[in-house]
Amino acid sequence: MLTTLLRYFNLIVITLFILLLISFSLAFFFPGEPYTNLTGNILLEETVGPLAQAFREGNIFQQFWYYAKNLSMGDWGVSFSTALPLYDKIFQTLPATLELTFYAATLSLFIGIPCGMLAGFLHHKKTDYTFMSMSMVMVSFPVFWLALLLILIFSLQLNLLPMSGRLSLLYDIPETSGFVLIDIINSTVPYRYAAFYDAIQHLILPTIAVSFITTAVFLRTTRRAIVDVMATEYIKTAQTRGLPFYVIFSRHVLRNAMLSILPLFAIQISTLVTNVMIVETVFSWPGIGHWLIQAIYERDYPAIRIGMLLVSSIVVFFAMSLECISRLIDPSRGNKQYA
Amino acid sequence: MSFGQCSNNASYRYRSLVIGMLSLVSLLGVAACSQNNEKNSPTGHSSSISGVIYCSESNPGFFNPQIDTSSTTSDASAHQIYNRLLDFDAQTGRIIPGLATSWLVSKDGLTYTFQLRRNVAFHTTEYFQPTRNFNADDVIFSFQRWLDESHPYHHINGGLYPYFDSLNLAQTIKSVKRINGYRIEISLFQRDSSFLANLATDFAAILSAQYAQHLSILNKPSDIDFLPIGTGPYQFKEFRKDQFIRFTQHPQYWQQTERPQQLIFDITPSSSLRFAKLVTGECDTIAYPSQTEIEVMQANPKIIVQEAPGLNIGFWAFNTSKAPFKDPKVRRALALAIDKSTILDAIYFNSATRARSIIPPASWAFSADIPDLNYNPVKARQLLKEAGYSNGFNMNLFAMPVVRDYNPDARRMAELIRTYLAEISVTVDIQTSDWDKFRSDLSTGKHDSVLIGWSADNGDPDNFYRPLLTCAAIPSGTNRAMWCHPEFDATVNAAIATDDIDERKAFYQTANEIIAREIPLMPIAHAYRYSVHNDNIQGLTINPYGGIRFANVRESR
Numbered sequence: 066m067l068t069t070l071l072r073y074f075n076l077i078v079i080t081l082f083i084l085l086l087i088s089f090s091l092a093f094f095f096p097g098e099p100y101t102n103l104t105g106n107i108l109l110e111e112t113v114g115p116l117a118q119a120f121r122e123g124n125i126f127q128q129f130w131y132y133a134k135n136l137s138m139g140d141w142g143v144s145f146s147t148a149l150p151l152y153d154k155i156f157q158t159l160p161a162t163l164e165l166t167f168y169a170a171t172l173s174l175f176i177g178i179p180c181g182m183l184a185g186f187l188h189h190k191k192t193d194y195t196f197m198s199m200s201m202v203m204v205s206f207p208v209f210w211l212a213l214l215l216i217l218i219f220s221l222q223l224n225l226l227p228m229s230g231r232l233s234l235l236y237d238i239p240e241t242s243g244f245v246l247i248d249i250i251n252s253t254v255p256y257r258y259a260a261f262y263d264a265i266q267h268l269i270l271p272t273i274a275v276s277f278i279t280t281a282v283f284l285r286t287t288r289r290a291i292v293d294v295m296a297t298e299y300i301k302t303a304q305t306r307g308l309p310f311y312v313i314f315s316r317h318v319l320r321n322a323m324l325s326i327l328p329l330f331a332i333q334i335s336t337l338v339t340n341v342m343i344v345e346t347v348f349s350w351p352g353i354g355h356w357l358i359q360a361i362y363e364r365d366y367p368a369i370r371i372g373m374l375l376v377s378s379i380v381v382f383f384a385m386s387l388e389c390i391s392r393l394i395d396p397s398r399g400n401k402q403y404a
Numbered sequence: 405m406s407f408g409q410c411s412n413n414a415s416y417r418y419r420s421l422v423i424g425m426l427s428l429v430s431l432l433g434v435a436a437c438s439q440n441n442e443k444n445s446p447t448g449h450s451s452s453i454s455g456v457i458y459c460s461e462s463n464p465g466f467f468n469p470q471i472d473t474s475s476t477t478s479d480a481s482a483h484q485i486y487n488r489l490l491d492f493d494a495q496t497g498r499i500i501p502g503l504a505t506s507w508l509v510s511k512d513g514l515t516y517t518f519q520l521r522r523n524v525a526f527h528t529t530e531y532f533q534p535t536r537n538f539n540a541d542d543v544i545f546s547f548q549r550w551l552d553e554s555h556p557y558h559h560i561n562g563g564l565y566p567y568f569d570s571l572n573l574a575q576t577i578k579s580v581k582r583i584n585g586y587r588i589e590i591s592l593f594q595r596d597s598s599f600l601a602n603l604a605t606d607f608a609a610i611l612s613a614q615y616a617q618h619l620s621i622l623n624k625p626s627d628i629d630f631l632p633i634g635t636g637p638y639q640f641k642e643f644r645k646d647q648f649i650r651f652t653q654h655p656q657y658w659q660q661t662e663r664p665q666q667l668i669f670d671i672t673p674s675s676s677l678r679f680a681k682l683v684t685g686e687c688d689t690i691a692y693p694s695q696t697e698i699e700v701m702q703a704n705p706k707i708i709v710q711e712a713p714g715l716n717i718g719f720w721a722f723n724t725s726k727a728p729f730k731d732p733k734v735r736r737a738l739a740l741a742i743d744k745s746t747i748l749d750a751i752y753f754n755s756a757t758r759a760r761s762i763i764p765p766a767s768w769a770f771s772a773d774i775p776d777l778n779y780n781p782v783k784a785r786q787l788l789k790e791a792g793y794s795n796g797f798n799m800n801l802f803a804m805p806v807v808r809d810y811n812p813d814a815r816r817m818a819e820l821i822r823t824y825l826a827e828i829s830v831t832v833d834i835q836t837s838d839w840d841k842f843r844s845d846l847s848t849g850k851h852d853s854v855l856i857g858w859s860a861d862n863g864d865p866d867n868f869y870r871p872l873l874t875c876a877a878i879p880s881g882t883n884r885a886m887w888c889h890p891e892f893d894a895t896v897n898a899a900i901a902t903d904d905i906d907e908r909k910a911f912y913q914t915a916n917e918i919i920a921r922e923i924p925l926m927p928i929a930h931a932y933r934y935s936v937h938n939d940n941i942q943g944l945t946i947n948p949y950g951g952i953r954f955a956n957v958r959e960s961r
Contacts, residue, residue, distance in 0.1 A: 146645075147645055216680070220680070220683075220684045221680060221683055221684065224683075224684060224685070227684055227685075227686050228680060228681065228684050228686065229672075229677070229681060229686060230686075233457075233686070234455075234457055234648050234650070234668040234670055235453055235454075235455045235457065235666060235668065236453065237641075237650065237666070256453045259453070349672075349677070351647060359646065
């Protein structure tokens, strides 16, 4: 177990280091002065700080070292367009993205896995075919188009749900955690309940749009795993021994199926985050994707650099952690030598 | 499938479990849906909090209209945060009392005395708590800031006061004196009958002198234009770039009391998104509805569309400093070669009135008996021949790259004009570039002709004549025809040297005749202005003289 943990920790550190290196080199590929692209400030004779010093007289290794050091100290540079620290801005927008990702992932899990299991058990039956064709259609939906379609139907035609933002601007909720539902619950404003209801309404469409594809992928993955497990000898043995279904299900099927599902879910995290970023743009959700696309429009290089670094780090971290957990609970891990 | 008999049983048992789970999920869904159906509008605002949401088009540069003529800045600050000494009545265009309750003009027209309103409170906010009410010191501070170059606040945030600079107001005003706490006296060097109107424009906002003092002590003078303090109906709460501006009600506002608790500007640059948000009810009203969407909005029973003739003029100006446009005959020939009614149909979708002169019909200086130029290519060709250009010539046509009320699509208009001019053998080269370069090219006179226009900032007709066509307006960059005509200048200057409306009317009639005779520019259209809002608010009217006003807007739910 310790070796597995160490191996994954190592992997995360190395990957993050490579990402850091790429983000540093981006500053040299973007047009303009590398120092300006890194910090958002102009390098003058009198600019203080070790990074400026390194850019004036040091070599590239020193520059990288101080860049990494600044990052670790929370000095992420300032935005070209607002001249405000990027660190604050990112921690303003990141919770919104995480929140949406979390709800969408939860929804996908709660729908995708049970449906996938059902399809798996009823392998080659009508239910299975229905689920499979449905999920095929769902996977084929381009996410931005789906988002627009949802807006068209539920917001513009039926006028049921709002189409932008995560809370009506009428409700002035003080930001403490950045997660809107938690903030509303923690706040003391008199219109708390109305605001909570409003926030839920704002959540529905983006969550559906993001979880649509992920649900279908989870469904298909789960079905495949169940079908595979059900075809194994030990299940047949259990069945012939006359064990009741729920025992077979909970003791043999679920655990073994989950072992093959978990690493596949880890891969889905990057798809999920990408979709969240697209959906944010369509729904004007004030998250990191919306902000990053704005930054790309405005050629705000420090913002693009840090945004990409952060998003990729988060994806790497979560994907690796999930993979690590799945490896840890895999009793056959001793047989596999390489991560 | 390799299920045995007993496993079939098991699968049935399992199936019921899963079906149970599924039905639970769907029940939740139904519950959510039925909850939604309880309310028709998703953003049906709760009774416990009220507010008006305006979807604006862009970020304001400052929260002070003195230092920026951009309409976004005016919209966000002029009538929400500030008051002026005088105001325009939105219906009649007459000057009405603002922070000045009454005023006196001396016989020679050189001294103005203003009696100021008492018990007018400034905003009390987290960043500033005033200890006194509005008085003469605030007026003097607000004027001296742009008048006096040695004033400590003159150079804060740029030191440019574009509106006042373009009218040379700082050179017109001799002094601003305090007579007592609630009375001030302004003396001028020369008569200017448009002076009161200029004090009622968006740009003549009254700031707090006490706040300025407070900021000087804190050594943060530039905050004055970003964290504003005024006497207006709403006070500033928060601004987030590209997201929103939040204002709250000014509880001690001097005018009336019934207003929503909040006013929110939801910054939405995309025009179609603003329209969509209006439909879903996320915005109560939106900025700059697109002319192509007006019909769809009119068909929606929940959306109220208001239309008003705008105080603006879209025109085609000839660069009269260049040959062959020096010759009035050539200018007349070009103007005769264009069919204005087609342009009104194709570019304005009939949401404009045909222009005869530069002054719109809504102004008292308008005269209906000015001859209009009707489409006549035969006459045009004949005039060109008389002027010695029987074989035609080449010219360029600058088409404005941005959308404005007075010209929604200058490029298409330019293409139409090119087709018409080809009939009289004049070849047109259409040129357009980004807005900044476009304006600098115009200032250096690179254009032969240009499609551009003008929107009035106040109700006084002088606001059209002096900036658009006088000799003094060539260097300040508003006279795009580069036209300097001494007789016209004398007439227009004589018109502001008197207060008698009939006398002024006569002068402007003469000016209109000179324009009709000389044709330095071809007037095209006075476009209507539109205001759209949902039926859950009332009291929003079109302000013909500048920024949007929310002071009288109420919710009707």
